[in-house]
Amino acid sequence: MTKTTFVEQLKEGDRFDDLFLVKSVRLSETKAGKDYLILTVMDRSGELSGPVWDNVEACHKVCRAGEFIRLKGMVQAYRDKPQLKVDSVQEIDRNEVDLADFVVATTRDPQQMAEELQRLVRSVKDPFLRKLLNHFFKSGAIWDRFQMAPAAKGIHHAYAGGLLEHCLSMARLADMLAGHYEGIDRSLLIAGALLHDIGKVDELAMEIGVVEYTDRGRLKGHLVIGSEMVAAAAARISDFPPDLLVQVQHLILSHHGRQEFGSPIVPMTVEALLLSFIDDVDAKMNLIEQLRRKMEGGAMQWTEYQRSLERFLYLGGFEEKEVAEETNTPARQQSLFS
Amino acid sequence: MTKTTFVEQLKEGDRFDDLFLVKSVRLSETKAGKDYLILTVMDRSGELSGPVWDNVEACHKVCRAGEFIRLKGMVQAYRDKPQLKVDSVQEIDRNEVDLADFVVATTRDPQQMAEELQRLVRSVKDPFLRKLLNHFFKSGAIWDRFQMAPAAKGIHHAYAGGLLEHCLSMARLADMLAGHYEGIDRSLLIAGALLHDIGKVDELAMEIGVVEYTDRGRLKGHLVIGSEMVAAAAARISDFPPDLLVQVQHLILSHHGRQEFGSPIVPMTVEALLLSFIDDVDAKMNLIEQLRRKMEGGAMQWTEYQRSLERFLYLGGFEEKEVAEETNTPARQQSLFS
Amino acid sequence: MTKTTFVEQLKEGDRFDDLFLVKSVRLSETKAGKDYLILTVMDRSGELSGPVWDNVEACHKVCRAGEFIRLKGMVQAYRDKPQLKVDSVQEIDRNEVDLADFVVATTRDPQQMAEELQRLVRSVKDPFLRKLLNHFFKSGAIWDRFQMAPAAKGIHHAYAGGLLEHCLSMARLADMLAGHYEGIDRSLLIAGALLHDIGKVDELAMEIGVVEYTDRGRLKGHLVIGSEMVAAAAARISDFPPDLLVQVQHLILSHHGRQEFGSPIVPMTVEALLLSFIDDVDAKMNLIEQLRRKMEGGAMQWTEYQRSLERFLYLGGFEEKEVAEETNTPARQQSLFS
Amino acid sequence: MTKTTFVEQLKEGDRFDDLFLVKSVRLSETKAGKDYLILTVMDRSGELSGPVWDNVEACHKVCRAGEFIRLKGMVQAYRDKPQLKVDSVQEIDRNEVDLADFVVATTRDPQQMAEELQRLVRSVKDPFLRKLLNHFFKSGAIWDRFQMAPAAKGIHHAYAGGLLEHCLSMARLADMLAGHYEGIDRSLLIAGALLHDIGKVDELAMEIGVVEYTDRGRLKGHLVIGSEMVAAAAARISDFPPDLLVQVQHLILSHHGRQEFGSPIVPMTVEALLLSFIDDVDAKMNLIEQLRRKMEGGAMQWTEYQRSLERFLYLGGFEEKEVAEETNTPARQQSLFS
Amino acid sequence: MTKTTFVEQLKEGDRFDDLFLVKSVRLSETKAGKDYLILTVMDRSGELSGPVWDNVEACHKVCRAGEFIRLKGMVQAYRDKPQLKVDSVQEIDRNEVDLADFVVATTRDPQQMAEELQRLVRSVKDPFLRKLLNHFFKSGAIWDRFQMAPAAKGIHHAYAGGLLEHCLSMARLADMLAGHYEGIDRSLLIAGALLHDIGKVDELAMEIGVVEYTDRGRLKGHLVIGSEMVAAAAARISDFPPDLLVQVQHLILSHHGRQEFGSPIVPMTVEALLLSFIDDVDAKMNLIEQLRRKMEGGAMQWTEYQRSLERFLYLGGFEEKEVAEETNTPARQQSLFS
């Protein structure tokens, strides 16, 4: 079954019969003692909630958070907001759905990104660092999670695949800077660019449609977790030079640039300084890119106040992209999940 | 040979023949091309420098930094400062000296401190935390270094044995607070008090008479190093609960209390909050104790401006202690090294 | 008449006939020129508002802010919020009500706290400080107000009796620290713990159910007011040593620890430093205790973002207490007012 | 005996026989066991030190800190600095000296300032505030000390009479602003201008030639002391309105403008806001005036870096004043002390 | 046609037929595809919005933002807020309306302010500065806009004519200070007071009823724009001394007092320091004046929390003014626009 109706297109009065992801379901009771469900469903374009009054028990079995359902119903207005009115729900197997319909994801091609990452890893001359990178980026659970991870919760690159996109962009910048300035250890800087946020794989718990901090993530932070992950990996590579490990750990631990931003130590090597710069630049540029993609037309205009930057921005949209974005269906990223 | 002459007692014109530690030695050359040495020797009371003009080559062999020598000479005035005039130097075996003559050390009895630590460890009810503490504090290289370590470079508890003294004082405070407030995990808080600075054993390179940061110490910081050490130890204890490890790591990583003070994450558990408080209190109280010990008499008076506290302090000395401290020989701490 | 219905238990449609405290009453007029009242009543569990359409004049006479009434009515929904519908009101004498039903108060036994305070005062060795403490804590208007005062408006110990609870907790900590560190003036530190917030008695105007700043409180602050109160008391104690008074005033004036927190001078004596620490610890620990009391079960979980601490906290509830708190009636603190 | 030789005029080799104030005297001992004195004398233009080798005992009796002596001797060079060589000293009665020769004082006429102050006090319409001002400024010990006090230790108006000069300047500004803005309580603002620093009379111990903080001054600060002094004075004025006292205390307590500058509360009334502004302006303008008086000629030039203002200033001197200041004798302020 | 109905007087159910300014108009479409307008009209007392269902096309032609209309209709309640119900609209020529009915303006007489400005300009002794001032304040587009400009968007003097009022107040303060302190260049200080915000004429786009930043204003800021405007004016005055121009530009560029407040350089001359002070004082005093004008009666009371000042204020109203302000019609300022 191919999903054709997306939440953001639904208007009051619309009827639909399509696939949705159950975000949450809560059993409640009226004053009169009657059971009912409050059901929230979502797809990649938004979410919709409403009560389920009939067949509550059967419906409750089908509608479990994180599962997919086929939902027939319509959109009603309730206190000026659209509300879901459920007619029927039906269980759907996860294999029948295209995950790309349910997750906001990078617009870049995941396959291409993976290949670019491999090329970058191969270009690292230092054999120990190359082995270290292969440990994380060749295959396995970390690699699987890394590909799907957002770079942050709700700020920059906040979508599936965003972490990979961010690391690749930084690695390309690292490559440029290593060519621009004299005496930069390119292997180290590129390894730092690719590994600096590796701890996020463990700091963030990513389910379809939900990103949350893990307890461990909050109590230790992704810098320390990343530093530990790299140490564990290096321990499995024979003769990995201890000083080199300290350098990589320093890159990871110091990449927030300042202690008040959560780095236990400030960047003290050339590579660590450059890494903290390009992390900052790339994060801000992605945030701006997101703002520009939402603009209509290329003309310069003022954005809303951007709290994270503490300023208004004066931006133009990406003119030539407008055509593509004006198609009716929200853009899909099939390859990421196929 | 028993050392009887200490640097702080030497006045212009004094002759001496006693044991000293070579702090540094530098071969130099006069304009006329003649070799000479600039020798700096020290004991626990201070240091003294001067040129060596005769037997330079032989003297250079004997006077290596970190080694002990028997030195005959006198004190001269040179540009209003006392200068060492060397008559002869003689090699001395490290076993022949009493290390306590050369190192500023805690005034507390090391043996008693070790025993108190053992009692505290035994009082920890959680079996995993008790095993973890035994891993560090029973014997072995870490325990040897821990006993000798200062708690900091030049601020509080800045003397051999100071780290142990600081951790014990904190553990006693932890014990009190665990009794005072409801719902404190005493095992965890005491483990945190004893382990919070364990990374300093690796962050600081302690030679006799010199404390320096290691490269690794500067590039990672003792919080992250300590967190790693604890993880490594827990990995060797079978079935050590992962959540408990995270709690201990959180205590260590957050004990500076604020990110701008170098903690990658702020204290987020009750025990972590209390630990950061008692670390702060105990460090400041030791700093004040050092100031008070230098005062004569018990009368309240104003200290010099204390840069680390950004204020003047109004303190009285410890009256009853004055007698002991007025003896001519600088106080010795034999037991620490015997 | 014994109050059995509490605001927090009232649901839409419920009818009641019980005692309430009038929080505010406002005479208003419809567009059509008809008078009506907007009445807000409260008890210790919450408050409820609604219009009074009938017998407006008579009702207005009875319903004066700060007075108790017997109120018959029901709960209606109005714009999705519960609203008071008044059937009748009747004047009630203050002596007929149990004040504990109307005020959020400390869970500790006031009598026990008063006795503990007396023991602490008697344990103060310095005779002048003991007399000073007796001046405030033996009897009289200040003592009456002190017992009933919250320690703060809406942050820590924000309930009747909270100030006494806070000061006692601090005094016990002071006692421990005076035993732990050498050279602490225990008399002074305990006096400081008990008197540090004495100015709040004047800074805050406490009526039943309302705590507000006085003009004088806002324009001078409780630190300066407390310092003045202590000076006035000392002036009545013959031969009170001027230097000792300055020390006590310094403790009060500096106990916020830093100028940016409102202390005109920073702590400059050992006792003042310790006092500012334990004030900070005890305030934060009470805030956390309040959070933990609201949790169900003992399992660790993340709190809401705590603005005053600028962080999330990871806390477990007090398991054994849960039973008591699950009883249907909100916990009462009879002894405080009887 | 009229003083004619001033320290700042003395050059190497000069002989002199004149009056000086003993700033300090210290008995010392040579290595050889011989007693000698280290004597420091001063006048309003500077100070000079040197050893006294002969008649040590007799000389020690005469030369007590704070006393005046007739000193014969010469200036020698010692390590490139001028040193005092004493030939003889002789006791001098304080009545025989003109104090103006020994104290850096305001250039304004003290008598005129006192009269202007009286006029300002008489112009205050509120009878209670007028009485309050008369309490401080009519006569008595506080008035004597107030007239001689500097406004600060080493920053602005740092000379005898500076406090009076500063308060008068502020009162004139207060008068202007009360005329400029609507609804200013002129009586209150002028009272605030005259009383805002009254606590300095107690905070600073002023001996001839020396200004030091008192213990009490450091432990309470001049804001709180001033607030107390005003309360004590008001207590002696029958029916002094309590609210008015709180207003005056608020002016004093808040006049530093911000908590981080030591005000326990920030200005919250119109008069308090204006007072904190004019205190700031007048202090900075006096600092600048001092800089300009030291400049030669009227041309604009850059000052040294001014640490208290964190900037360089671009100033011109006071051209017409140069003539007066080029006279050989340092300017005298006879009237202040006669 | 004379406007008699003002928005702030309109209550639910009121009918009206009066002049309004169109603030905005937006063409919209119902789900059913029917066009309608959302019209917002305003006068100086407030604004009102509502849908227009009939004669949409004709109405759309008449109701253009910034134009005046005669509007017949009534006030309805819609979700508890008053809503405009339009019966008919009619085009009105701008000359037929009294602009003072539509703009919040200074309460001072514009003519008097203009004359006072001229007197101040004539009093400036330096001929070049006088010419410079005449350039801006004699006539022409800048002068026209200057007279109508608010001093700020929504903070102090935020009403038509506010900028002129603010500059005049500052110039009078400048005059006083130039008389109070020695060695102030009065010409320069008064020129600075009058010109310091001249860039706002360009930074802010002022339409009737709307004040917005221009792109240029946001991208350069009024300090730099003002500095440029002065340079351009000076370029037209023959022989304008370059150093004098730099002084005036320094006054403008530094008048925010600190870099973090947007001054690229801090005040470094006496006049620049004074200017930054009086700008700060006058802005705060106007903000307070606005608060006081809204108070009823003269009694002291606490304001709401003032975010821009980070405090509550304790203010009394202007008693004698109350009479004037209690008249039913919102105060008019005819002279500003006539």
Next chain:
Amino acid sequence: MTKTTFVEQLKEGDRFDDLFLVKSVRLSETKAGKDYLILTVMDRSGELSGPVWDNVEACHKVCRAGEFIRLKGMVQAYRDKPQLKVDSVQEIDRNEVDLADFVVATTRDPQQMAEELQRLVRSVKDPFLRKLLNHFFKSGAIWDRFQMAPAAKGIHHAYAGGLLEHCLSMARLADMLAGHYEGIDRSLLIAGALLHDIGKVDELAMEIGVVEYTDRGRLKGHLVIGSEMVAAAAARISDFPPDLLVQVQHLILSHHGRQEFGSPIVPMTVEALLLSFIDDVDAKMNLIEQLRRKMEGGAMQWTEYQRSLERFLYLGGFEEKEVAEETNTPARQQSLFS
């Protein structure tokens, strides 16, 4: 005459006869009334001072600050510092000296840098920006001064030609970033990189061997001066789009990135954000490069504490460069001045 002796090579006792630049000369008088000169001479390696006792009048005519002299003399020790002893001085024409001997200059080839700049200018597609760049960088006084200017006084690129070197490095980074991120206006970013510090040409007065702020530079700052210079240049280019000028001015005014760093407005366009980043990176990288060039060997080591970065750095030298830098004569940069 070719200079062969450089100040940094001169040791006590050395005689010399070579070319020097007069840095300063001051006529003084001994106590005995004899005239003498205090002469300070310099070359690119350092400076040397000493008194001139003979032929004072003739010598004074020859030795004017900023002029070149042939100086015969020797080096004496005076209070442990080398002092100049002058035997004779002789006037030298500026054309006879190689300026490169007297100025610390960039190690890059000035001719190559000029050509690279031209290529970059030609690559700017926007015709107005290209014209604007040509206005500054084609020829004329500004271009002459620009080439010789340091990028800063004593921090980064603090040597002749440093400004050009810095701007070129930034322009290359700008080029890379414009290729890396989508939707960057490359013309604008490159123009910003080349022009951002153009105001320094006016802010700094650069004489041979001396860099000082101009009065105008200090009172306005190079950001505002640069913005004015660009506006003046654009005014001469027909039809220069006003919006484009505002964009360029915004780049210049905001390039310090934050108001507290002296930018009157923060970067609000994409290009301005990127420009402030690359300015920061390039300045820090040059500072580090200077540190690395002073290191011997390539091994990692800790630098002194770097106050401008508030940290120690862990750097390795540039190994392959060491050979060149070990030559005896300080490196020369002939081409810059020939």
